[in-house]
Amino acid sequence: MKKYYTEQWSEDCQFSIAYEEKLHSEASPFQQIDFYKGEEFGTFFTLDGLMMVNEKDEFVYHDMITHPAFATNPNIKKVLIIGGGDGGTAREVLRYKSVEKVVMVEIDELVFRLSQKYLPITAAGVEEDSRMEMIFDDGLAYVQNAPDASFDLILVDSTDPISVGEGLFTTAFYQECHRVLSAEGILINQHESPYFAEYAENMRKAHTKIKKIFDIAKVYQFHMPTYPSGHWLFGFASKKFDPIQNVQAEAWSNFGLHTKYYNTDLHVGAFMLPTFVKEKLAREE
Amino acid sequence: MKKYYTEQWSEDCQFSIAYEEKLHSEASPFQQIDFYKGEEFGTFFTLDGLMMVNEKDEFVYHDMITHPAFATNPNIKKVLIIGGGDGGTAREVLRYKSVEKVVMVEIDELVFRLSQKYLPITAAGVEEDSRMEMIFDDGLAYVQNAPDASFDLILVDSTDPISVGEGLFTTAFYQECHRVLSAEGILINQHESPYFAEYAENMRKAHTKIKKIFDIAKVYQFHMPTYPSGHWLFGFASKKFDPIQNVQAEAWSNFGLHTKYYNTDLHVGAFMLPTFVKEKLAREE
Structure with missing residues (x-):
């Protein structure tokens, strides 16, 4: 049975991501911090319940x-x-x-x-x-x-x-x-x-x-x-x-960075x- | 208590929209058709459970x-x-x-x-x-x-x-x-x-x-x-x-259409x- 992290995107809209494990949950002096681990999105964390970072995107x-x-x-x-x-x-x-x-x-x-x-x-x-x-x-x-x-x-x-x-x-x-x-x-x-x-x-x-x-x-x-x-x-x-107007495509290309x-x-x-x-x-x- | 229409976007991801009323539900010879009405997204309908059109976007x-x-x-x-x-x-x-x-x-x-x-x-x-x-x-x-x-x-x-x-x-x-x-x-x-x-x-x-x-x-x-x-x-x-290369911005502008x-x-x-x-x-x- 999958557990879902759910974020209320607006009054009428919710977004949910499945996770297998809650890695860490702690209130810092500034905010509530929660780390989760799931399959499709990998490890992700929320601050005060809002998605910050996940491995997929x-x-x-x-x-x-x-x-x-x-x-x-x-x-x-x-x-x-x-x-x-x-x-x-x-x-x-x-x-x-x-x-x-x-x-x-x-x-x-x-x-x-x-x-x-x-x-x-x-x-x-x-x-x-x-x-x-x-x-x-x-x-x-x-x-x-x-x-x-x-x-x-x-x-x-x-x-x-x-x-x-x-x-x-x-x-x-x-x-x-x-x-x-x-x-x-x-x-x-x-x-x-x-x-x-x-x-x-x-x-x-x-x-x-x-x-x-x-x-x-x-x-x-x-x-x-x-x-x-x-x-x-x-x-x-x-x-x-x-x-x-000032974008320097060639100069940037010369950095040689591959970006996804x-x-x-x-x-x-x-x-x-x-x-x-x-x-x-x-x-x- | 709000009711939610939920779509499984992927194995690990769900998207949900609140609705107040289910307007119509019927299986045509081709697919299941469901019309809903909510506040933020207005009227929307799904085919075989997948979001097709809503008034918001x-x-x-x-x-x-x-x-x-x-x-x-x-x-x-x-x-x-x-x-x-x-x-x-x-x-x-x-x-x-x-x-x-x-x-x-x-x-x-x-x-x-x-x-x-x-x-x-x-x-x-x-x-x-x-x-x-x-x-x-x-x-x-x-x-x-x-x-x-x-x-x-x-x-x-x-x-x-x-x-x-x-x-x-x-x-x-x-x-x-x-x-x-x-x-x-x-x-x-x-x-x-x-x-x-x-x-x-x-x-x-x-x-x-x-x-x-x-x-x-x-x-x-x-x-x-x-x-x-x-x-x-x-x-x-x-x-x-x-x-x-062939986009005609001025010609399109001459149509005089306002698009959101x-x-x-x-x-x-x-x-x-x-x-x-x-x-x-x-x-x-």
Whole structure:
């Protein structure tokens, strides 16, 4: 008899994944953490009951949060990751030999430690890389204290704008990101989803704030089947580079990385949004 | 207490939608038909237990099956729809005043009659349009008997390749479509999904067959949250037009149609597929 983990995607919609074993269940000072192991989706974990990462499609999310920025500016050297406790975003960033320094600021150390134990697909080797600096602290506080122009890329790999993720969806946070980024700096942020009403409202609010702060502020989409509706977005904000006009397909190809989801054609395609998404993003309130 | 309609998306994955009322349940000679009514997704119906159409996101599917072909060849006059019993595909085609004739061949008349009764959003007005010819018969038999070069566009709006939909995923059917299409003809077909193994195998098989028959055979993707994984595909096959190189954005814009999902930027973007999808499509077996 299979047991199912079920997530309420909206008032009227549920998504369920079968698991064979519950590996770990613990309340950290920040959130409820649950690790499961099943057949089709492998090991997966939830925070406060919401799906974060599973072995079947983590590659989609981690490809899409990381590679579009590097294909737009192949000269990225210093990277700040906010959140990303499973390690998958750092794993992808560290594939670029040209990257000199990665600071990862995750508020909940337990998420990372449990990922090291149960999810080596995302967490293995990350802490051991000599370019990594791991900080277990509040991301907003970190950027408030960081020097001007100290990073070329900030990746905000956050939960939804509730509980611990809330501060990472504020104007104050985006302004600090702008200040901390170099003149060629790029900000990629978890941008929610257009389909279910609550997520769509968070998507709209985030974009409204970011486009007032950054000269270039666009949104790109991807297929993430285990997140609500499967239609998920990242924001691309930058001071100088346009992600479509400035994409450097050949330079990116020269990195020699094989990616299972990302490619530079899809990079451009991902910014081509459905009309209802464009209309929602354009609304100020 | 809400009741849930649940669909098994794969061995380990379930998707559920709440409904308040079951409107109709009947076994036709071809399949089990069930109509439900809920709050968030409105009225929806299933065939043999699989979600076909709901009021919340039918616009995605019907935009994407219809408009890419018309933006590639704005001179389409004669259209054949195979399946499409809910009427939504015909509804979109009939928005083009330049279309002279639409033949819709649906094997199961009951699906259309129940859609007329319960789903006016897709079925209303379709039968009444003087350009429509409705035929309730087998789609494969229809194309076998149709004259050469008698249509500019064939839209295969089918169920999965099981039960009644099976014949619409065969080499024999695709060959007949090729014969029945004009020299500028385009075939759009329901092309399954790359995420869950069974659907992905059907996707690969369909593409392998079609690319042997048509000079141009591409695949494009869209976000359809209520279909398994939310990552869905259509095939674009044609004798003459390439859907990217030949897209006529201005000509399409001149039709003056407002579409909630489709636009001509997204048209191009939709053909930019993830690497794992391209690799799967390229495999012969």
